[in-house]
Amino acid sequence: MDKRNESSNMDFILLGLFPGIKHINVLVSAILLIYTEAVTSNSILIFLIWVDSHLHTPMYFLLSQLALMDLTLISSTVPKMATDFFSGKRSISQVACGTQIFFFLTLGIAECILITLMAFDRYVAICNPLRYTLIMSQKVCLQMAFISWAGGALISLMHTAYAMHFPICGSREISHFLCEVMAILKLACEDISAYEKAVVMTSIVVLLIPLSFILSSYALIFLAVLRMNSVEGRNKALATCSSHLTVVSLYFGPAMLVYMRPTSYHSPKLDQVLFMLGAILTPMMNPLIYSLRNKEVVGALKNVLGRCLTSNYTTNVR
Template sequence: MVQVKDMDKRNESPNTDFILLGLFPGMKHVNFLVSAILLIYTVALTTNSILILLIWVDSHLHTPMYFLLSQLALMDMMLISSTVPKMATDFFSGRRNISRVACGTQIFFFLTLGIAESILITLMSYDRYVAICNPLRYALIMSQKVCLQMAAISWVGGTLTSLAHTAYTMHFPICGSREISHFLCEVMAILKLACEDVSAYEKAVVTTTIMVLFIPLSFILSSYALIFLAVLRMNSPEGRNKALATCSSHLTVVILYFGPAMLVYMRPSSYHSPKLDEVLFMLGAILTPMMNPLIYSLRNKEVVCALKKVLGRCLTSN
């Protein structure tokens, strides 16, 4: 058995392309699904761009919460752009190959942005905790410097963690079939093609998932437990409703992001199904980036007012 593995390693070519099988191989009318995804992609780019623009041009939105929200919108735009253009190009061109370097690059950006969002969403819950539970010290605690540090921690934390996992995943020799049953290069899909025993590394992936998903989620839920206790003690119905509206928007984003990610990376490998994984990745990496700005804008009076102001200026100037 060892000799066979050694022969496989010798036959493995690091320059051979992978083959992405795409969305649900064998599915009828997949073109409608691809068209829907392209529509979602267009909406995601448009709404996130508008949200970033509003936060930048309206002075009323120059607050810590909206600064962090602009970072989330930027991450969402980059996250969905790391998967959809390649998937659409493969579908319309009929060419499904992807080089090892391109595959590693896609894994790196996908993980970087996913982990960065996990950290950022956690820090956003801390921002809401300070705003509601310690409002008198909010401006002091959530200073501009602190906000910049939060953004930097999210980006750097995501980058370093992703770099380690990408380098380790791509170092495994690939033998036999190089077909990836997915529409993107993804860690668990690549590990299925490896010649070596990857069980130890799969445990490391689960450990990392606990660190970047389960621990932050526990922190978020703890923060919101304290927030809701503080909200219940508020005497002003208007203040209570405003706090609940803001927090419910953030909690909706938490569910949309953490739910699919935990189901993908915290299930045992024996329970992984290519079709279920694709559905979960579509929810987390394609649908969520479109939903986030809609959740924050449609349910936020300040963002809606900022949009009306900008539209009013444009109509007046014309």
């Protein structure tokens, strides 16, 4: 019995979405609808890229990796949050908390790396089209995917291990709907100023440097687009680039506001809003941004639906 009590005392308590807010059930229901749409749309996008030969290109391969990351990211937070809400049990073990932090950081960092590499792909496609197939070979695309996943996992592992080693004093209540590094650090009873500086340095490496690279790449891309003689080619290039830039703002904006603000400016409510934008709304928006404005993806969807309808019609006739 003592061991069980000791174990339960080591658990954290997730206070959930905006404690004390009225009509929280409406918000949770809306998040579950967003989750369903995100899982469905990202799964469809991955499936289309896999089955349609016209989408077997470097850009769509990288996009399929982004969709997979989005699918995993939102699934690492929403199911646990919804389960806690409906069951009324808000405890989470220290191991489970560390695991959630690891996966959340891994996917968030991996997406930043991948989006940066996607900007390089667009730069090569528009500014150096004759060498595109040579530069963006299948081997290079696989290396890009590996670098994104491995880089995210390595940086996340270091931060998760270091953040979870701090002793917790007093209350183990986390003012959040998920286990998150900055929220955990607020419970630590040691001086964490050195680690906070490490978080800022990591943010510069993971966020500011890639963002600078992305903006530089698109500055060169827009200069190349302006020199294009073909109006159709110019419009296609601008449509693809505008979709990617929209995704860049959705990822980097909330992340920079969360991890690059001084600790004194952090508030639980604002942090939750930013995490909802980055970890819940963005995974839903990405496939819509890339599919609704992309004729190739829409065409692949029509082809797949046409084949399914033809197959069903043939089966019924027989």
